[in-house]
Amino acid sequence: MNTGQNDNKRDSLSRRKFLxxxxxxxxxxVIAACSPQVVKETVExxxxxEVEVEKQxxxxxEVEVAVAPxxxxxxxxxxxxxxxxxxxxxxxxxxxxxxELKDQIKLTVVSPGTSDAETNQALRLALAAGFGIxxxxxxxxxxxxxxxxxxxxxxxxxxxxxxxxDISEGAKSLMQYNGQYIAAPAQPKPKVWLxxxxxxxxxxxxxxxxxxxxxxxxxxxDFVAANPEKYFFNLGPQPIHxxxxxxxxxxxxxxxxxxxxxxxxxxxxxxxxxxxxxKQIYQSPxxxxxxxxxxxxxxxxxxxxxxxxxxxxxxxxxxxxxAPEQGGKWAFTQWPEYVKYGSDSGGDTYVIPIGCExxxxxxxxxxxxxxxxxxxxxxxxxxQGDFPIIKSAQAEVLAIIKAGGRPEGMSDExxxxxxxxxxxxxxxxxxxxxxxxxxxxxxxxxxxxxxxILRNHCENYLAGxxxxxxxxxxxxxxxxxxxxxxxxx
Amino acid sequence: xxxxxxVQLARKPKGARWSGRLADRLAxxxxxxxxxxxxxxxxxxxxxxxxxxxFFKYKGYGTLEWVGLSNYSVTLQYGVFxxxxxxxxxxxxxxxxxxxxxxxxxxxxxxSSLVKHKKVFKPVIYMPQLVAxxxxxxxxxxxxxxxxxxxxxxxxxxxxxxxxxxxxxxAVVIMLVWRSVGYxxxxxxxxxxxxxxxxxxxATVDGVSAWQRLTRITVPLMRxxxxxxxxxxxVVTLRMYAEPNILGGKAGAVCPVGMAPVLNTLVLNMQAGRxxxxxxxxxxxxLFVAVVSFVQYRVLGGRRREx
Numbered sequence: 134m135n136t137g138q139n140d141n142k143r144d145s146l147s148r149r150k151f152l153x154x155x156x157x158x159x160x161x162x163v164i165a166a167c168s169p170q171v172v173k174e175t176v177e178x179x180x181x182x183e184v185e186v187e188k189q190x191x192x193x194x195e196v197e198v199a200v201a202p203x204x205x206x207x208x209x210x211x212x213x214x215x216x217x218x219x220x221x222x223x224x225x226x227x228x229x230x231x232x233e234l235k236d237q238i239k240l241t242v243v244s245p246g247t248s249d250a251e252t253n254q255a256l257r258l259a260l261a262a263g264f265g266i267x268x269x270x271x272x273x274x275x276x277x278x279x280x281x282x283x284x285x286x287x288x289x290x291x292x293x294x295x296x297x298x299d300i301s302e303g304a305k306s307l308m309q310y311n312g313q314y315i316a317a318p319a320q321p322k323p324k325v326w327l328x329x330x331x332x333x334x335x336x337x338x339x340x341x342x343x344x345x346x347x348x349x350x351x352x353x354x355d356f357v358a359a360n361p362e363k364y365f366f367n368l369g370p371q372p373i374h375x376x377x378x379x380x381x382x383x384x385x386x387x388x389x390x391x392x393x394x395x396x397x398x399x400x401x402x403x404x405x406x407x408x409x410x411x412k413q414i415y416q417s418p419x420x421x422x423x424x425x426x427x428x429x430x431x432x433x434x435x436x437x438x439x440x441x442x443x444x445x446x447x448x449x450x451x452x453x454x455x456a457p458e459q460g461g462k463w464a465f466t467q468w469p470e471y472v473k474y475g476s477d478s479g480g481d482t483y484v485i486p487i488g489c490e491x492x493x494x495x496x497x498x499x500x501x502x503x504x505x506x507x508x509x510x511x512x513x514x515x516x517q518g519d520f521p522i523i524k525s526a527q528a529e530v531l532a533i534i535k536a537g538g539r540p541e542g543m544s545d546e547x548x549x550x551x552x553x554x555x556x557x558x559x560x561x562x563x564x565x566x567x568x569x570x571x572x573x574x575x576x577x578x579x580x581x582x583x584x585x586i587l588r589n590h591c592e593n594y595l596a597g598x599x600x601x602x603x604x605x606x607x608x609x610x611x612x613x614x615x616x617x618x619x620x621x622x
Numbered sequence: 623x624x625x626x627x628x629v630q631l632a633r634k635p636k637g638a639r640w641s642g643r644l645a646d647r648l649a650x651x652x653x654x655x656x657x658x659x660x661x662x663x664x665x666x667x668x669x670x671x672x673x674x675x676x677f678f679k680y681k682g683y684g685t686l687e688w689v690g691l692s693n694y695s696v697t698l699q700y701g702v703f704x705x706x707x708x709x710x711x712x713x714x715x716x717x718x719x720x721x722x723x724x725x726x727x728x729x730x731x732x733x734s735s736l737v738k739h740k741k742v743f744k745p746v747i748y749m750p751q752l753v754a755x756x757x758x759x760x761x762x763x764x765x766x767x768x769x770x771x772x773x774x775x776x777x778x779x780x781x782x783x784x785x786x787x788x789x790x791x792x793a794v795v796i797m798l799v800w801r802s803v804g805y806x807x808x809x810x811x812x813x814x815x816x817x818x819x820x821x822x823x824x825a826t827v828d829g830v831s832a833w834q835r836l837t838r839i840t841v842p843l844m845r846x847x848x849x850x851x852x853x854x855x856x857v858v859t860l861r862m863y864a865e866p867n868i869l870g871g872k873a874g875a876v877c878p879v880g881m882a883p884v885l886n887t888l889v890l891n892m893q894a895g896r897x898x899x900x901x902x903x904x905x906x907x908x909l910f911v912a913v914v915s916f917v918q919y920r921v922l923g924g925r926r927r928e929x
Contacts, residue, residue, distance in 0.1 A: 581890075
């Protein structure tokens with residue numbers, strides 16, 4: 134009886150067979166995956182005919198000229214944060230300004246995430262990989278030093294020179310790092326002081342007369358005396374990150390560190406002044422202890438509790454949304470004289486990374502939006518927050534705004550919060566005045582790593598956990614140990 | 623002839639014997655190869671790469687600069703890192719004990735004869751687990767608002783839940799307990815149903831009280847479930863990131879250091895392009911979690927032989 138042996142034979146055969154079949158199947162799958170794809174390509178050939186007309190006899194000759202090379206559609210990639218809903222708008226603006234190029238250049242917008250930190254990460258990965266580098270990249274100015282020091286940004290000097298005469302002075306500061314033009318100002322963010330003009334008038338406060346820190350503190354006192362249970366300013370126990378850049382950028386040459394890696398937190402008394410001014414404001418009765426974007430923040434505008442906001446120009450679009458019923462009551466102007474210059478993170482820029490596929494085409498697209506008058510105006514019309522940075526376009530925008538009127542098809546809800554209706558027809562004048570005061574802070578390649586340290590010790594000082602001296606010394610020590618020389622990237 | 627054939631049948635050729643044994647040995651690995659490929663490619667490989675990068679200064683592109691153990695030493699000298707470690711340790715201890723107690727007691731009650739409508743209670747208790755972590759953090763952010771939050775509106779007192787860091791940590795703990803009770807309730811329920819009814823019946827016949835049944839029979843028999851829950855919950859809690867940052871963060875920035883989890887140091891280094899230091903922080907967190915898991919495993923008696 135050989136049943137067992139036959140069974141074993143059958144078993145071993147079936148197991149072997151299975152492995153053989155599995156190997157054949159896997160090999161076949163690999164071959165199929167690796168096989169070259171055959172792509173059918175259609176080439177359009179252009180043939181011209183010349184029609185020659187003689188004096189009395191019409192003669193038509195067919196002339197076959199050299200075949201024109203097929204026109205190649207170049208796709209320019211813009212990498213930006215946030216939604217890509219505006220992709221169609223960006224492309225449409227370019228096609229409208231340069232219809233002759235619309236069959237040659239096409240725009241694609243990609244968004245790796247909702248914040249600049251995510252887009253910066255995506256660019257770093259693309260640079261490390263050596264492919265997928267976008268032709269245009271949206272960067273906040275605070276991120277520019279890292280990439281500029283690494284030498285991965287295209288120098289735009291020869292391209293922008295012809296436009297410099299028409300660019301606002303404030304916007305020009307966004308274009309430079311270490312004296313080189315390496316960025317185009319997509320959305321400058323000058324500082325604006327938004328305030329309830331009716332309540333300021335009630336308190337006898339004229340913003341233009343608030344020149345010093347002492348004047349500012351007195352204005353707060355006057356405000357709360359005339360408007361009880363309302364607040365002049367908001368600074369909570371954890372001041373928002375952009376507040377630090379907004380105040381630091383006011384003071385000329387205030388840098389956290391020098392190029393040789395030495396830090397100035399202790400030695401430069403203006404850092405002590407920054408911490409101390411925050412604390413004085415925090416301890417004032419007219420300061421609302423609610424930080425920007427905390428859960429309680431938006432209701433304080435709606436409830437008319439908070440009546441002033443010193444912020445970047447992007448705040449102009451926020452107040453109407455938070456307090457839609459207060460149209461006509463809000464205005465904005467420049468910051469107090471002693472801190473009128475500066476910005477928060479500078480603003481958003483467009484840069485062209487070295488190693489991208491289409492740098493020249495990217496420049497053509499970029500300048501159509503920013504440096505060519507018609508494109509800049511069209512961009513503003515489509516995105517109300519993006520005022521033109523060139524003076525020739527600014528004049529026309531001002532004229533359009535002052536002509537007034539409700540845009541066709543605008544709903545009642547949108548009209549209520551429409552900036553010219555909400556702030557008044559002169560609001561753009563104020564914006565451009567503030568734009569002239571824009572100045573970028575002293576950013577370095579490690580600014581994103583240094584700011585949390587600066588914030589942490591300021592919060593400890595506000596909470597009374599550290600004295601002023603301790604906060605500054607500990608801050609500097611942490612920066613030295615954690616970051617080292619911030620310029621060594 | 624038959625005998626010769628029989629001999630032939632009994633003994634396979636040498637080559638066939640060898641290839642058959644090899645095939646038998648290789649077959650299991652072939653079946654687990656997809657997992658192995660994914661594990662090596664997506665976990666082990668990147669982890670080893672991160673380990674190598676942790677000894678360099680590297681911004682993600684360009685050249686790597688050897689710095690040795692510097693990334694580790696500066697992290698260990700950083701006061702914020704230790705504050706964040708203390709924060710996650712607090713979250714772990716402060717939320718685990720009440721959460722496990724509540725989940726276990728709920729499981730005991732629901733599985734007992736006292737509760738009639740078990741099919742109603744089980745999904746209701748589990749429901750918070752269905753809410754995404756980010757969504758629940760956003761809800762609790764409004765819940766704990768100082769002047770306009772739901773809780774303070776009910777209490778009539780403006781308690782600074784998210785501004786005072788001592789209170790903010792408790793706000794995180796409350797949220798963690800609310801969200802996680804349902805998950806461990808289900809795990810414990812499954813553990814309770816695996817206890818033989820005969821054991822319980824025998825104990826009842828022997829005159830054992832309900833409390834004694836719970837403490838002397840149920841809890842010891844649930845040891846493996848407790849081991850699993852404590853270890854897994856510790857790992858998850860020590861690696862948390864979203865909950866404190868959504869509760870306490872503003873305008874896309876991370877939360878204040880007073881409530882920040884230790885992953886914040888890693889994330890901030892990544893955002894600043896300091897990949898070497900971020901990798902070092904990641905490996906320090908891994909070591910911390912491994913030590914905690916090992917200690918729990920030994921204390922809770924996970925010494926059963928395997929295989």
